[in-house]
Amino acid sequence: xxxxxxxxxxxxPALLGSERAERRQLAIFTMTGGIxxxxxxxxxxLFSWFLLYELAVSIAYFLGMTTxxxxxxxxxxxxxxxxxxxxxxxxxxxxxxxxxxVMGVSIGLARLLFPAVGLxxxxxxxxxxxxxxxxxxxxxxxxxxxxxxKPANDRDNG
Numbered sequence: 169x170x171x172x173x174x175x176x177x178x179x180x181p182a183l184l185g186s187e188r189a190e191r192r193q194l195a196i197f198t199m200t201g202g203i204x205x206x207x208x209x210x211x212x213x214l215f216s217w218f219l220l221y222e223l224a225v226s227i228a229y230f231l232g233m234t235t236x237x238x239x240x241x242x243x244x245x246x247x248x249x250x251x252x253x254x255x256x257x258x259x260x261x262x263x264x265x266x267x268x269x270v271m272g273v274s275i276g277l278a279r280l281l282f283p284a285v286g287l288x289x290x291x292x293x294x295x296x297x298x299x300x301x302x303x304x305x306x307x308x309x310x311x312x313x314x315x316x317x318k319p320a321n322d323r324d325n326g
Contacts, residue, residue: 193244197308200239205300208232212296221292225274225299226267232300233263245316255315262310266303274299 212228219227237259241252248255277295282288 193312194308197240197244197311198304200243201236201304201307203239204232204236205297207235208300209293209296213293216292221278222271222275225271225296229263229267229270233260233267236263240311240316245312248316248318259311259315262307262315265310266307269303269306270299272299273302 208228208231210228211231212224215224215227237256240259241255274292274295277298278292282291282295287294
């Protein structure tokens with residue numbers, strides 16, 4: 169028998185507890201985000217009956233964001249030891265960046281790319297769904313470390 173690498177075993181290190189916890193947290197964030205996205209998309213569809221698409225996307229985004237905040241604060245992230253209004257303010261800042269991404273993707277697809285390639289069937293719906301899911305990872309890490317992150321002085325004390 170030669171000394172060498174045992175090919176029957178994985179050489180990838182086992183996931184550490186914190187990595188497992190983060191993956192679970194991301195999965196829950198994605199599920200709660202899916203609920204918030206459904207609120208967003210449904211509201212946009214309803215508002216589109218009587219508002220311009222861009223305005224409907226904007227108002228629906230705020231409703232989805234508020235839903236996402238409530239669900240994330242309840243089911244995903246630990247308390248940051250700050251007032252909920254501070255968390256909501258930071259959450260809104262993160263979502264401003266996400267909103268710009270959602271608007272850019274949604275409008276870019278619906279108004280530019282889809283017509284250019286001849287896609288007209290539910291183009292605004294498809295564009296909006298893609299736009300809404302586009303900032304998932306950006307949002308998760310920004311909310312984890314900024315919106316709901318513990319203040320620096322709390323991290324230093326344990």
